[in-house]
Amino acid sequence: MAKLFQDRTDAGRTLAKKLSHYVDRKDIVVLGMPRGGVPVAFEVAQSLRVPLDVFIVRKLGVPGQEELAMGAIASGGIRVLNDVVIRSKRISEAVIDAVTERERIELDRRELAYRGHRAAPIVRGKTVILVDDGIATGSTMLAAVAALKQQPPVRIVVAAPAAPVESCDELQQVVDELVVIVRPDPFYSVGQSYEIFGQISDEEVQKLLRDTRRHSRGT
Numbered sequence: 001m002a003k004l005f006q007d008r009t010d011a012g013r014t015l016a017k018k019l020s021h022y023v024d025r026k027d028i029v030v031l032g033m034p035r036g037g038v039p040v041a042f043e044v045a046q047s048l049r050v051p052l053d054v055f056i057v058r059k060l061g062v063p064g065q066e067e068l069a070m071g072a073i074a075s076g077g078i079r080v081l082n083d084v085v086i087r088s089k090r091i092s093e094a095v096i097d098a099v100t101e102r103e104r105i106e107l108d109r110r111e112l113a114y115r116g117h118r119a120a121p122i123v124r125g126k127t128v129i130l131v132d133d134g135i136a137t138g139s140t141m142l143a144a145v146a147a148l149k150q151q152p153p154v155r156i157v158v159a160a161p162a163a164p165v166e167s168c169d170e171l172q173q174v175v176d177e178l179v180v181i182v183r184p185d186p187f188y189s190v191g192q193s194y195e196i197f198g199q200i201s202d203e204e205v206q207k208l209l210r211d212t213r214r215h216s217r218g219t
Contacts, residue, residue, distance in 0.1 A: 004162070004182050007196040008036065008133050011161035011181075012043025018179050019129065019159060023048045027154075029121055030129045031055035033144060034110060035200035036190075037132035040161065042208045044131055052212040053121040054205070055130060056110050057144040058103035060096070062089055070096065072143030073103055075111065076120045080146045113202050114209060123148065127155040133197075134190030135160045135180070138167030145174050162193040 005011040022028050028050040032041025038054060045052035060071040062085065070091055071081035079100065086096065111120075128148060135141050141158060148156055158171055159179040164187035172178050182193055191197035 004193045005195065007194060008039035008200075009043055011133065011194070012040040012131075013047065014181060015040060015131070015159055015161055015179065016044045016047035018181065019044060019048060019157075022050065022127070022129065022157075025050060025127070027125070028127050028129060029053065029123060030131060031121065031123075033057065033130065033132040033140070034114060035202070035205050036134075037160075038205045038208055039200060040133045041129075041131035042212060044129065044159065045212060046215070048129075050129075051121070052209070054110075054114050054209065055121075055144060055148070056107055056114070057140060057147055058107045059140050059143050060099050060103060062091065063095060063099065065089075067137060067139065069139045069143055070099075072140075072147055073100060073107055074144065074147030075107075076147075076151065078147045078150050080143070080150065110202075114205055123151045123153040126153050127157065128153040129157045129159055131159045133161065134193065135163035135167050135171070136187075136190055138163070138170050141167075141171060142174065145171070162190060163187075 030041050030045040030050055030052045032038035032054050034054050041052055055075055057072050057074040059069045062068045062070050070085045073079045155176045157177040158175045162182045163180045165183050168180055
């Protein structure tokens with residue numbers, strides 16, 4: 001299969017074209033999901049000339065089945081739980097609290113690394129474009145959407161360069177708009193659509209956030 005995107009920068013610019021109806025809107029905020037979603041979100045925010053920030057979400061995986069989400073925690077002190085999974089797996093409150101604490105440590109580390117002591121973005125009353133570099137099972141994005149709805153924005157748009165059909169169908173039910181450029185079938189991994197798909201470091205995320213703040217001050 002031919003690679004559709006050269007790298008995350010290319011993917012972000014391509015994705016921005018699909019979101020051009022949001023350009024220069026004052027009620028828009030783009031939220032990138034660290035780490036890999038931030039370079040894509042940066043290009044989207046730059047093209048649309050709207051603010052960029054990060055939305056950090058940590059999935060609460062079922063012990064021994066970590067890919068299965070029993071809930072999530074997110075920026076802003078939000079925790080959402082999936083009662084259906086918790087009941088079906090008979091997960092105790094003590095286990096939920098232990099997993100939550102472990103993931104909160106990593107979430108707090110990332111919050112400090114990426115945002116410092118700046119306040120989390122205010123999304124109430126806004127249209128949020130939530131961006132990642134791709135969607136696989138969709139569980140983390142679903143958790144992010146559930147967490148965002150606690151705030152709540154007036155509209156949630158999920159945007160990603162690539163995702164499988166099944167995940168798209170599931171997300172379509174819970175968001176106001178879903179923008180996905182390619183839906184590979186069969187789907188093996190997010191990286192299959194990229195020529196270059198390396199790891200993104202904390203330092204790269206920090207630089208992009210500094211650049212977008214500097215650009216905002218300049219305009």
